[in-house]
Amino acid sequence: MAAGKRDFGNIRKLSSGRYQARYTGPDGGEYKAPSTFRLKGDAEAWLVDRRREIDRELWSPPASSAQIRQTKANQTTFREYAESWLKFRTVKGRPLAAKTVFDYEDILRLHIYPTFGEQKLRDIDMDTVDRWYADLCPDAPTMRARTYSLLKTILKTAHERDRLIAENPCLIAGAGAAQRTKKIRVATIPEIEIIMGEMPAELMAMILFGTWCTLRYSECIELRRKDVDIDDAVVYVRRHAVRGRGGWNCGLTKTDAGIRDVEIPPHILPALRVHLDFIEDDPETRWFPPATDDPCGTERWLQPSTFYRHYYRARNKAERPDLAFHDLRHTGATMAAHTGATIAELMARLGHSTPQAAMHYQHVAQGRGRQIADAMSKLAGA
Incomplete structure:
Protein backbone atom coordinates (compact mmCIF):
# COMPACT_ATOMS: atom_id res chain seq x y z
CA MET A 1 0.00 0.00 0.00
CA ALA A 2 1.18 3.47 -0.80
CA ALA A 3 0.47 6.48 1.38
CA GLY A 4 0.46 10.14 0.30
CA LYS A 5 1.48 12.90 2.73
CA ARG A 6 -0.55 16.13 2.67
CA ASP A 7 -0.91 19.35 4.67
CA PHE A 8 -4.38 18.20 5.70
CA GLY A 9 -5.48 14.61 5.93
CA ASN A 10 -4.05 11.49 4.44
CA ILE A 11 -4.84 9.38 1.38
CA ARG A 12 -3.72 5.82 0.89
CA LYS A 13 -4.19 3.35 -1.90
CA LEU A 14 -5.66 0.03 -0.81
CA SER A 15 -4.78 -3.37 -2.24
CA SER A 16 -8.15 -3.27 -4.04
CA GLY A 17 -6.94 -0.27 -6.04
CA ARG A 18 -9.37 2.12 -4.37
CA TYR A 19 -8.39 5.13 -2.24
CA GLN A 20 -9.14 5.74 1.44
CA ALA A 21 -9.17 9.26 2.87
CA ARG A 22 -8.93 10.28 6.54
CA TYR A 23 -8.11 13.34 8.59
CA THR A 24 -7.68 14.58 12.16
CA GLY A 25 -10.51 16.78 13.37
CA PRO A 26 -10.33 19.85 15.63
CA ASP A 27 -11.25 17.59 18.57
CA GLY A 28 -8.16 15.43 18.00
CA GLY A 29 -10.12 12.47 16.73
CA GLU A 30 -9.34 10.66 13.50
CA TYR A 31 -12.16 10.37 10.95
CA LYS A 32 -12.37 8.28 7.76
CA ALA A 33 -14.48 8.92 4.71
CA PRO A 34 -17.67 6.81 4.91
CA SER A 35 -16.62 4.97 1.74
CA THR A 36 -13.54 4.48 -0.43
CA PHE A 37 -13.00 6.23 -3.76
CA ARG A 38 -12.24 4.86 -7.19
CA LEU A 39 -10.14 7.93 -8.13
CA LYS A 40 -7.51 9.66 -6.01
CA GLY A 41 -8.87 13.03 -7.11
CA ASP A 42 -12.26 12.18 -5.55
CA ALA A 43 -10.55 11.41 -2.25
CA GLU A 44 -8.69 14.73 -2.40
CA ALA A 45 -11.91 16.61 -3.12
CA TRP A 46 -13.56 15.01 -0.08
CA LEU A 47 -10.67 16.18 2.15
CA VAL A 48 -10.87 19.72 0.69
CA ASP A 49 -14.55 19.87 1.66
CA ARG A 50 -13.78 18.77 5.21
CA ARG A 51 -11.00 21.38 5.50
CA ARG A 52 -13.37 24.13 4.38
CA GLU A 53 -15.92 23.07 6.99
CA ILE A 54 -13.26 23.34 9.69
CA ASP A 55 -11.98 26.74 8.44
CA ARG A 56 -15.52 28.16 8.43
CA GLU A 57 -16.32 26.64 11.83
CA LEU A 58 -19.10 24.58 10.28
CA TRP A 59 -17.55 21.24 11.17
CA SER A 60 -19.10 18.80 13.63
CA PRO A 61 -18.04 15.22 14.39
CA PRO A 62 -19.74 12.83 11.96
CA ALA A 63 -22.08 10.32 13.49
CA SER A 64 -20.60 6.90 14.09
CA SER A 65 -22.14 3.83 12.47
CA ALA A 66 -23.46 2.86 15.91
CA GLN A 67 -25.12 6.27 16.28
CA ILE A 68 -26.64 5.99 12.81
CA ARG A 69 -28.06 2.56 13.67
CA GLN A 70 -29.45 3.85 16.93
CA THR A 71 -31.12 6.76 15.19
CA LYS A 72 -32.65 4.38 12.67
CA ALA A 73 -33.93 2.12 15.45
CA ASN A 74 -35.40 5.13 17.25
CA GLN A 75 -37.32 6.16 14.14
CA THR A 76 -38.29 2.84 12.50
CA THR A 77 -41.58 1.21 13.37
CA PHE A 78 -41.95 -2.54 13.44
CA ARG A 79 -44.32 -2.40 10.44
CA GLU A 80 -41.75 -0.48 8.37
CA TYR A 81 -39.00 -2.90 9.25
CA ALA A 82 -41.16 -6.02 8.73
CA GLU A 83 -42.28 -4.86 5.28
CA SER A 84 -38.66 -4.31 4.27
CA TRP A 85 -37.68 -7.68 5.80
CA LEU A 86 -40.41 -9.45 3.86
CA LYS A 87 -39.41 -7.78 0.60
CA PHE A 88 -35.72 -8.64 0.78
CA ARG A 89 -35.76 -11.83 2.84
CA THR A 90 -33.98 -14.76 1.23
CA VAL A 91 -33.42 -18.40 2.21
CA LYS A 92 -30.12 -19.83 0.98
CA GLY A 93 -29.91 -17.08 -1.62
CA ARG A 94 -33.46 -17.51 -2.94
CA PRO A 95 -36.33 -15.10 -2.26
CA LEU A 96 -39.26 -16.40 -0.26
CA ALA A 97 -41.80 -18.43 -2.21
CA ALA A 98 -44.93 -16.54 -3.18
CA LYS A 99 -47.15 -18.69 -0.95
CA THR A 100 -44.83 -18.09 2.01
CA VAL A 101 -45.03 -14.34 1.42
CA PHE A 102 -48.83 -14.50 1.28
CA ASP A 103 -48.94 -16.50 4.52
CA TYR A 104 -46.53 -14.15 6.31
CA GLU A 105 -48.48 -11.08 5.17
CA ASP A 106 -51.68 -12.58 6.61
CA ILE A 107 -50.00 -13.46 9.91
CA LEU A 108 -48.51 -9.98 10.23
CA ARG A 109 -51.78 -8.27 9.36
CA LEU A 110 -54.01 -10.38 11.59
CA HIS A 111 -51.85 -11.17 14.60
CA ILE A 112 -48.71 -9.02 14.82
CA TYR A 113 -49.38 -5.55 13.43
CA PRO A 114 -52.36 -4.85 15.73
CA THR A 115 -49.96 -4.94 18.69
CA PHE A 116 -46.53 -4.10 17.30
CA GLY A 117 -47.16 -2.45 13.93
CA GLU A 118 -46.80 1.18 15.04
CA GLN A 119 -44.33 0.54 17.85
CA LYS A 120 -40.74 1.64 17.39
CA LEU A 121 -38.31 -1.27 17.24
CA ARG A 122 -36.51 0.05 20.33
CA ASP A 123 -39.74 -0.02 22.37
CA ILE A 124 -40.52 -3.72 21.88
CA ASP A 125 -39.34 -5.42 25.06
CA MET A 126 -39.68 -8.84 26.64
CA ASP A 127 -42.64 -7.89 28.86
CA THR A 128 -44.59 -6.57 25.88
CA VAL A 129 -43.93 -9.74 23.89
CA ASP A 130 -44.87 -11.96 26.85
CA ARG A 131 -48.19 -10.18 27.39
CA TRP A 132 -49.00 -10.35 23.69
CA TYR A 133 -48.18 -14.05 23.54
CA ALA A 134 -50.36 -14.84 26.55
CA ASP A 135 -53.50 -13.90 24.55
CA LEU A 136 -52.32 -15.06 21.13
CA CYS A 137 -54.56 -17.56 19.28
CA PRO A 138 -55.43 -19.65 22.37
CA ASP A 139 -57.53 -22.11 20.34
CA ALA A 140 -55.09 -22.45 17.44
CA PRO A 141 -51.75 -23.79 18.75
CA THR A 142 -50.19 -24.23 15.32
CA MET A 143 -50.99 -20.66 14.25
CA ARG A 144 -49.84 -19.44 17.65
CA ALA A 145 -46.45 -21.10 17.16
CA ARG A 146 -46.08 -19.87 13.58
CA THR A 147 -46.92 -16.31 14.57
CA TYR A 148 -44.47 -16.24 17.46
CA SER A 149 -41.79 -17.81 15.29
CA LEU A 150 -42.27 -15.14 12.61
CA LEU A 151 -42.00 -12.29 15.12
CA LYS A 152 -38.90 -13.88 16.65
CA THR A 153 -37.25 -14.34 13.25
CA ILE A 154 -37.85 -10.75 12.17
CA LEU A 155 -36.51 -9.34 15.43
CA LYS A 156 -33.57 -11.73 15.27
CA THR A 157 -32.57 -10.16 11.96
CA ALA A 158 -32.96 -6.68 13.45
CA HIS A 159 -30.65 -7.72 16.31
CA GLU A 160 -28.02 -9.96 14.72
CA ARG A 161 -27.69 -8.63 11.18
CA ASP A 162 -28.82 -4.99 11.26
CA ARG A 163 -27.93 -4.38 14.93
CA LEU A 164 -30.91 -2.07 15.37
CA ILE A 165 -31.84 -3.51 18.76
CA ALA A 166 -29.61 -4.59 21.63
CA GLU A 167 -31.27 -8.00 22.05
CA ASN A 168 -34.11 -10.11 20.72
CA PRO A 169 -37.05 -9.76 23.16
CA CYS A 170 -38.61 -13.07 22.08
CA LEU A 171 -37.30 -15.33 24.83
CA ILE A 172 -40.18 -17.72 25.55
CA ALA A 173 -38.72 -21.22 25.38
CA GLY A 174 -40.53 -23.52 22.95
CA ALA A 175 -43.09 -20.92 21.90
CA GLY A 176 -42.17 -21.24 18.23
CA ALA A 177 -42.86 -24.98 18.08
CA ALA A 178 -46.27 -26.61 18.21
CA GLN A 179 -47.13 -30.20 18.84
CA ARG A 180 -49.11 -31.76 16.00
CA THR A 181 -52.75 -31.73 17.14
CA LYS A 182 -54.00 -33.85 14.24
CA LYS A 183 -52.53 -37.31 13.93
CA ILE A 184 -52.55 -38.18 10.26
CA ARG A 185 -53.98 -41.60 9.45
CA VAL A 186 -52.53 -42.69 6.14
CA ALA A 187 -54.82 -44.12 3.50
CA THR A 188 -55.00 -47.82 2.72
Whole structure:
Protein backbone atom coordinates (compact mmCIF):
# COMPACT_ATOMS: atom_id res chain seq x y z
CA MET A 1 0.00 0.00 0.00
CA ALA A 2 1.18 3.47 -0.80
CA ALA A 3 0.47 6.48 1.38
CA GLY A 4 0.46 10.14 0.30
CA LYS A 5 1.48 12.90 2.73
CA ARG A 6 -0.55 16.13 2.67
CA ASP A 7 -0.91 19.35 4.67
CA PHE A 8 -4.38 18.20 5.70
CA GLY A 9 -5.48 14.61 5.93
CA ASN A 10 -4.05 11.49 4.44
CA ILE A 11 -4.84 9.38 1.38
CA ARG A 12 -3.72 5.82 0.89
CA LYS A 13 -4.19 3.35 -1.90
CA LEU A 14 -5.66 0.03 -0.81
CA SER A 15 -4.78 -3.37 -2.24
CA SER A 16 -8.15 -3.27 -4.04
CA GLY A 17 -6.94 -0.27 -6.04
CA ARG A 18 -9.37 2.12 -4.37
CA TYR A 19 -8.39 5.13 -2.24
CA GLN A 20 -9.14 5.74 1.44
CA ALA A 21 -9.17 9.26 2.87
CA ARG A 22 -8.93 10.28 6.54
CA TYR A 23 -8.11 13.34 8.59
CA THR A 24 -7.68 14.58 12.16
CA GLY A 25 -10.51 16.78 13.37
CA PRO A 26 -10.33 19.85 15.63
CA ASP A 27 -11.25 17.59 18.57
CA GLY A 28 -8.16 15.43 18.00
CA GLY A 29 -10.12 12.47 16.73
CA GLU A 30 -9.34 10.66 13.50
CA TYR A 31 -12.16 10.37 10.95
CA LYS A 32 -12.37 8.28 7.76
CA ALA A 33 -14.48 8.92 4.71
CA PRO A 34 -17.67 6.81 4.91
CA SER A 35 -16.62 4.97 1.74
CA THR A 36 -13.54 4.48 -0.43
CA PHE A 37 -13.00 6.23 -3.76
CA ARG A 38 -12.24 4.86 -7.19
CA LEU A 39 -10.14 7.93 -8.13
CA LYS A 40 -7.51 9.66 -6.01
CA GLY A 41 -8.87 13.03 -7.11
CA ASP A 42 -12.26 12.18 -5.55
CA ALA A 43 -10.55 11.41 -2.25
CA GLU A 44 -8.69 14.73 -2.40
CA ALA A 45 -11.91 16.61 -3.12
CA TRP A 46 -13.56 15.01 -0.08
CA LEU A 47 -10.67 16.18 2.15
CA VAL A 48 -10.87 19.72 0.69
CA ASP A 49 -14.55 19.87 1.66
CA ARG A 50 -13.78 18.77 5.21
CA ARG A 51 -11.00 21.38 5.50
CA ARG A 52 -13.37 24.13 4.38
CA GLU A 53 -15.92 23.07 6.99
CA ILE A 54 -13.26 23.34 9.69
CA ASP A 55 -11.98 26.74 8.44
CA ARG A 56 -15.52 28.16 8.43
CA GLU A 57 -16.32 26.64 11.83
CA LEU A 58 -19.10 24.58 10.28
CA TRP A 59 -17.55 21.24 11.17
CA SER A 60 -19.10 18.80 13.63
CA PRO A 61 -18.04 15.22 14.39
CA PRO A 62 -19.74 12.83 11.96
CA ALA A 63 -22.08 10.32 13.49
CA SER A 64 -20.60 6.90 14.09
CA SER A 65 -22.14 3.83 12.47
CA ALA A 66 -23.46 2.86 15.91
CA GLN A 67 -25.12 6.27 16.28
CA ILE A 68 -26.64 5.99 12.81
CA ARG A 69 -28.06 2.56 13.67
CA GLN A 70 -29.45 3.85 16.93
CA THR A 71 -31.12 6.76 15.19
CA LYS A 72 -32.65 4.38 12.67
CA ALA A 73 -33.93 2.12 15.45
CA ASN A 74 -35.40 5.13 17.25
CA GLN A 75 -37.32 6.16 14.14
CA THR A 76 -38.29 2.84 12.50
CA THR A 77 -41.58 1.21 13.37
CA PHE A 78 -41.95 -2.54 13.44
CA ARG A 79 -44.32 -2.40 10.44
CA GLU A 80 -41.75 -0.48 8.37
CA TYR A 81 -39.00 -2.90 9.25
CA ALA A 82 -41.16 -6.02 8.73
CA GLU A 83 -42.28 -4.86 5.28
CA SER A 84 -38.66 -4.31 4.27
CA TRP A 85 -37.68 -7.68 5.80
CA LEU A 86 -40.41 -9.45 3.86
CA LYS A 87 -39.41 -7.78 0.60
CA PHE A 88 -35.72 -8.64 0.78
CA ARG A 89 -35.76 -11.83 2.84
CA THR A 90 -33.98 -14.76 1.23
CA VAL A 91 -33.42 -18.40 2.21
CA LYS A 92 -30.12 -19.83 0.98
CA GLY A 93 -29.91 -17.08 -1.62
CA ARG A 94 -33.46 -17.51 -2.94
CA PRO A 95 -36.33 -15.10 -2.26
CA LEU A 96 -39.26 -16.40 -0.26
CA ALA A 97 -41.80 -18.43 -2.21
CA ALA A 98 -44.93 -16.54 -3.18
CA LYS A 99 -47.15 -18.69 -0.95
CA THR A 100 -44.83 -18.09 2.01
CA VAL A 101 -45.03 -14.34 1.42
CA PHE A 102 -48.83 -14.50 1.28
CA ASP A 103 -48.94 -16.50 4.52
CA TYR A 104 -46.53 -14.15 6.31
CA GLU A 105 -48.48 -11.08 5.17
CA ASP A 106 -51.68 -12.58 6.61
CA ILE A 107 -50.00 -13.46 9.91
CA LEU A 108 -48.51 -9.98 10.23
CA ARG A 109 -51.78 -8.27 9.36
CA LEU A 110 -54.01 -10.38 11.59
CA HIS A 111 -51.85 -11.17 14.60
CA ILE A 112 -48.71 -9.02 14.82
CA TYR A 113 -49.38 -5.55 13.43
CA PRO A 114 -52.36 -4.85 15.73
CA THR A 115 -49.96 -4.94 18.69
CA PHE A 116 -46.53 -4.10 17.30
CA GLY A 117 -47.16 -2.45 13.93
CA GLU A 118 -46.80 1.18 15.04
CA GLN A 119 -44.33 0.54 17.85
CA LYS A 120 -40.74 1.64 17.39
CA LEU A 121 -38.31 -1.27 17.24
CA ARG A 122 -36.51 0.05 20.33
CA ASP A 123 -39.74 -0.02 22.37
CA ILE A 124 -40.52 -3.72 21.88
CA ASP A 125 -39.34 -5.42 25.06
CA MET A 126 -39.68 -8.84 26.64
CA ASP A 127 -42.64 -7.89 28.86
CA THR A 128 -44.59 -6.57 25.88
CA VAL A 129 -43.93 -9.74 23.89
CA ASP A 130 -44.87 -11.96 26.85
CA ARG A 131 -48.19 -10.18 27.39
CA TRP A 132 -49.00 -10.35 23.69
CA TYR A 133 -48.18 -14.05 23.54
CA ALA A 134 -50.36 -14.84 26.55
CA ASP A 135 -53.50 -13.90 24.55
CA LEU A 136 -52.32 -15.06 21.13
CA CYS A 137 -54.56 -17.56 19.28
CA PRO A 138 -55.43 -19.65 22.37
CA ASP A 139 -57.53 -22.11 20.34
CA ALA A 140 -55.09 -22.45 17.44
CA PRO A 141 -51.75 -23.79 18.75
CA THR A 142 -50.19 -24.23 15.32
CA MET A 143 -50.99 -20.66 14.25
CA ARG A 144 -49.84 -19.44 17.65
CA ALA A 145 -46.45 -21.10 17.16
CA ARG A 146 -46.08 -19.87 13.58
CA THR A 147 -46.92 -16.31 14.57
CA TYR A 148 -44.47 -16.24 17.46
CA SER A 149 -41.79 -17.81 15.29
CA LEU A 150 -42.27 -15.14 12.61
CA LEU A 151 -42.00 -12.29 15.12
CA LYS A 152 -38.90 -13.88 16.65
CA THR A 153 -37.25 -14.34 13.25
CA ILE A 154 -37.85 -10.75 12.17
CA LEU A 155 -36.51 -9.34 15.43
CA LYS A 156 -33.57 -11.73 15.27
CA THR A 157 -32.57 -10.16 11.96
CA ALA A 158 -32.96 -6.68 13.45
CA HIS A 159 -30.65 -7.72 16.31
CA GLU A 160 -28.02 -9.96 14.72
CA ARG A 161 -27.69 -8.63 11.18
CA ASP A 162 -28.82 -4.99 11.26
CA ARG A 163 -27.93 -4.38 14.93
CA LEU A 164 -30.91 -2.07 15.37
CA ILE A 165 -31.84 -3.51 18.76
CA ALA A 166 -29.61 -4.59 21.63
CA GLU A 167 -31.27 -8.00 22.05
CA ASN A 168 -34.11 -10.11 20.72
CA PRO A 169 -37.05 -9.76 23.16
CA CYS A 170 -38.61 -13.07 22.08
CA LEU A 171 -37.30 -15.33 24.83
CA ILE A 172 -40.18 -17.72 25.55
CA ALA A 173 -38.72 -21.22 25.38
CA GLY A 174 -40.53 -23.52 22.95
CA ALA A 175 -43.09 -20.92 21.90
CA GLY A 176 -42.17 -21.24 18.23
CA ALA A 177 -42.86 -24.98 18.08
CA ALA A 178 -46.27 -26.61 18.21
CA GLN A 179 -47.13 -30.20 18.84
CA ARG A 180 -49.11 -31.76 16.00
CA THR A 181 -52.75 -31.73 17.14
CA LYS A 182 -54.00 -33.85 14.24
CA LYS A 183 -52.53 -37.31 13.93
CA ILE A 184 -52.55 -38.18 10.26
CA ARG A 185 -53.98 -41.60 9.45
CA VAL A 186 -52.53 -42.69 6.14
CA ALA A 187 -54.82 -44.12 3.50
CA THR A 188 -55.00 -47.82 2.72
CA ILE A 189 -54.67 -49.25 -0.77
CA PRO A 190 -58.42 -50.10 -0.96
CA GLU A 191 -59.28 -46.53 0.13
CA ILE A 192 -57.05 -45.08 -2.57
CA GLU A 193 -58.70 -47.33 -5.16
CA ILE A 194 -62.17 -46.19 -4.10
CA ILE A 195 -61.16 -42.53 -4.27
CA MET A 196 -59.68 -43.02 -7.74
CA GLY A 197 -62.80 -44.79 -8.93
CA GLU A 198 -64.98 -41.90 -7.82
CA MET A 199 -62.87 -39.17 -9.45
CA PRO A 200 -63.56 -37.90 -12.99
CA ALA A 201 -61.33 -39.69 -15.51
CA GLU A 202 -59.38 -36.51 -16.28
CA LEU A 203 -58.48 -36.07 -12.57
CA MET A 204 -57.64 -39.63 -11.56
CA ALA A 205 -53.95 -39.06 -12.27
CA MET A 206 -53.90 -36.35 -9.58
CA ILE A 207 -54.52 -39.06 -7.00
CA LEU A 208 -51.73 -41.18 -8.51
CA PHE A 209 -49.20 -38.35 -8.52
CA GLY A 210 -50.18 -37.23 -5.02
CA THR A 211 -49.93 -40.71 -3.53
CA TRP A 212 -47.35 -42.74 -5.44
CA CYS A 213 -45.06 -39.86 -6.46
CA THR A 214 -45.64 -37.78 -3.28
CA LEU A 215 -46.30 -34.58 -5.23
CA ARG A 216 -47.90 -31.53 -3.65
CA TYR A 217 -51.10 -30.06 -5.09
CA SER A 218 -49.19 -26.97 -6.23
CA GLU A 219 -46.71 -29.21 -8.07
CA CYS A 220 -49.40 -31.35 -9.70
CA ILE A 221 -51.31 -28.48 -11.28
CA GLU A 222 -48.14 -27.02 -12.84
CA LEU A 223 -47.02 -30.31 -14.41
CA ARG A 224 -46.58 -30.03 -18.17
CA ARG A 225 -46.62 -32.91 -20.61
CA LYS A 226 -42.85 -32.52 -21.05
CA ASP A 227 -42.34 -33.04 -17.29
CA VAL A 228 -43.50 -36.67 -17.28
CA ASP A 229 -41.43 -39.27 -19.12
CA ILE A 230 -43.61 -42.36 -19.32
CA ASP A 231 -40.96 -44.44 -21.10
CA ASP A 232 -38.27 -43.83 -18.46
CA ALA A 233 -40.87 -43.69 -15.64
CA VAL A 234 -39.74 -40.34 -14.22
CA VAL A 235 -41.61 -37.15 -13.34
CA TYR A 236 -39.48 -34.01 -13.38
CA VAL A 237 -40.66 -31.60 -10.68
CA ARG A 238 -39.40 -28.11 -11.48
CA ARG A 239 -42.18 -25.61 -10.80
CA HIS A 240 -45.27 -25.04 -8.75
CA ALA A 241 -48.25 -22.70 -8.90
CA VAL A 242 -49.89 -21.08 -5.88
CA ARG A 243 -52.79 -18.68 -5.58
CA GLY A 244 -52.68 -15.65 -3.32
CA ARG A 245 -54.59 -12.42 -2.91
CA GLY A 246 -53.01 -11.01 -6.06
CA GLY A 247 -53.91 -14.03 -8.19
CA TRP A 248 -51.83 -16.97 -9.34
CA ASN A 249 -48.08 -17.10 -9.01
CA CYS A 250 -46.01 -19.65 -10.89
CA GLY A 251 -42.31 -20.21 -10.40
CA LEU A 252 -39.62 -22.55 -9.17
CA THR A 253 -40.47 -24.85 -6.29
CA LYS A 254 -40.34 -23.47 -2.77
CA THR A 255 -36.80 -24.70 -2.10
CA ASP A 256 -33.91 -26.01 -4.16
CA ALA A 257 -34.63 -29.46 -2.74
CA GLY A 258 -38.11 -29.27 -4.29
CA ILE A 259 -36.54 -29.42 -7.75
CA ARG A 260 -36.22 -33.17 -8.16
CA ASP A 261 -36.69 -36.21 -10.37
CA VAL A 262 -39.20 -38.68 -8.95
CA GLU A 263 -39.20 -42.27 -10.18
CA ILE A 264 -42.72 -43.43 -11.03
CA PRO A 265 -43.80 -46.82 -9.63
CA PRO A 266 -44.38 -49.13 -12.63
CA HIS A 267 -47.89 -50.19 -11.63
CA ILE A 268 -49.36 -46.70 -12.25
CA LEU A 269 -47.77 -46.19 -15.68
CA PRO A 270 -50.73 -47.72 -17.62
CA ALA A 271 -53.14 -45.27 -15.96
CA LEU A 272 -50.85 -42.35 -16.74
CA ARG A 273 -50.70 -43.40 -20.39
CA VAL A 274 -54.50 -43.40 -20.48
CA HIS A 275 -54.52 -39.89 -19.06
CA LEU A 276 -52.53 -38.61 -22.05
CA ASP A 277 -55.68 -39.09 -24.14
CA PHE A 278 -57.30 -36.23 -22.20
CA ILE A 279 -54.67 -33.59 -22.96
CA GLU A 280 -53.22 -32.01 -26.09
CA ASP A 281 -50.10 -33.42 -27.69
CA ASP A 282 -47.98 -30.36 -26.85
CA PRO A 283 -44.94 -30.38 -24.50
CA GLU A 284 -46.28 -27.28 -22.71
CA THR A 285 -49.78 -28.65 -22.16
CA ARG A 286 -50.65 -29.02 -18.50
CA TRP A 287 -51.55 -32.46 -17.25
CA PHE A 288 -54.47 -30.93 -15.39
CA PRO A 289 -55.74 -27.93 -17.36
CA PRO A 290 -58.49 -25.71 -15.93
CA ALA A 291 -62.00 -27.04 -16.23
CA THR A 292 -63.43 -23.68 -17.31
CA ASP A 293 -62.42 -20.88 -19.66
CA ASP A 294 -62.18 -18.29 -16.89
CA PRO A 295 -58.72 -16.71 -17.04
CA CYS A 296 -56.66 -16.32 -13.87
CA GLY A 297 -54.32 -13.54 -14.80
CA THR A 298 -52.24 -14.18 -17.91
CA GLU A 299 -52.13 -17.94 -17.24
CA ARG A 300 -54.69 -20.49 -16.08
CA TRP A 301 -54.49 -23.38 -13.65
CA LEU A 302 -56.91 -25.96 -12.31
CA GLN A 303 -58.99 -24.21 -9.67
CA PRO A 304 -58.80 -25.85 -6.22
CA SER A 305 -62.58 -25.52 -5.90
CA THR A 306 -63.03 -27.60 -9.06
CA PHE A 307 -60.75 -30.37 -7.88
CA TYR A 308 -61.93 -30.49 -4.28
CA ARG A 309 -65.58 -30.61 -5.25
CA HIS A 310 -64.87 -34.04 -6.72
CA TYR A 311 -62.23 -35.07 -4.19
CA TYR A 312 -64.43 -34.44 -1.13
CA ARG A 313 -67.19 -36.60 -2.60
CA ALA A 314 -64.68 -39.35 -3.48
CA ARG A 315 -63.08 -39.48 -0.03
CA ASN A 316 -66.53 -39.66 1.59
CA LYS A 317 -67.27 -42.70 -0.57
CA ALA A 318 -64.12 -44.24 0.86
CA GLU A 319 -65.36 -43.33 4.36
CA ARG A 320 -62.31 -41.11 4.87
CA PRO A 321 -63.74 -37.58 5.32
CA ASP A 322 -60.59 -36.71 7.28
CA LEU A 323 -58.21 -37.43 4.40
CA ALA A 324 -56.80 -34.18 3.02
CA PHE A 325 -55.16 -34.29 -0.41
CA HIS A 326 -51.80 -33.59 1.27
CA ASP A 327 -52.36 -36.71 3.37
CA LEU A 328 -51.97 -38.75 0.20
CA ARG A 329 -48.40 -37.45 0.09
CA HIS A 330 -47.95 -38.68 3.68
CA THR A 331 -49.35 -42.02 2.59
CA GLY A 332 -46.87 -42.34 -0.25
CA ALA A 333 -43.98 -41.27 1.96
CA THR A 334 -44.89 -43.86 4.57
CA MET A 335 -45.13 -46.61 1.96
CA ALA A 336 -41.71 -45.59 0.62
CA ALA A 337 -40.32 -45.83 4.14
CA HIS A 338 -41.84 -49.31 4.49
CA THR A 339 -39.77 -50.41 1.50
CA GLY A 340 -36.63 -49.60 3.47
CA ALA A 341 -35.84 -46.23 1.87
CA THR A 342 -33.11 -44.32 3.69
CA ILE A 343 -33.55 -40.82 5.08
CA ALA A 344 -31.58 -39.37 2.15
CA GLU A 345 -33.74 -41.28 -0.33
CA LEU A 346 -36.94 -40.09 1.32
CA MET A 347 -35.68 -36.50 1.35
CA ALA A 348 -34.89 -36.70 -2.36
CA ARG A 349 -38.28 -38.20 -3.22
CA LEU A 350 -40.28 -35.75 -1.11
CA GLY A 351 -38.23 -32.67 -1.95
CA HIS A 352 -37.30 -31.94 1.67
CA SER A 353 -34.29 -29.83 2.56
CA THR A 354 -34.02 -31.12 6.15
CA PRO A 355 -34.15 -34.70 7.46
CA GLN A 356 -36.74 -34.15 10.22
CA ALA A 357 -39.80 -34.99 8.12
CA ALA A 358 -38.12 -37.95 6.47
CA MET A 359 -37.19 -39.30 9.89
CA HIS A 360 -40.85 -39.02 10.91
CA TYR A 361 -41.91 -41.32 8.05
CA GLN A 362 -39.20 -43.78 8.94
CA HIS A 363 -40.43 -43.82 12.52
CA VAL A 364 -43.99 -44.43 11.36
CA ALA A 365 -42.85 -47.28 9.14
CA GLN A 366 -40.83 -48.74 11.98
CA GLY A 367 -43.71 -48.49 14.45
CA ARG A 368 -44.44 -52.19 14.33
CA GLY A 369 -44.55 -52.86 18.03
CA ARG A 370 -47.02 -55.78 17.87
CA GLN A 371 -45.10 -57.58 15.09
CA ILE A 372 -41.85 -57.13 16.99
CA ALA A 373 -43.38 -58.40 20.22
CA ASP A 374 -44.82 -61.46 18.43
CA ALA A 375 -41.47 -62.16 16.80
CA MET A 376 -39.78 -61.99 20.20
CA SER A 377 -42.20 -64.61 21.56
CA LYS A 378 -41.43 -66.87 18.64
CA LEU A 379 -37.75 -66.59 19.45
CA ALA A 380 -38.46 -67.44 23.07
CA GLY A 381 -40.52 -70.47 22.02
CA ALA A 382 -37.76 -71.67 19.73
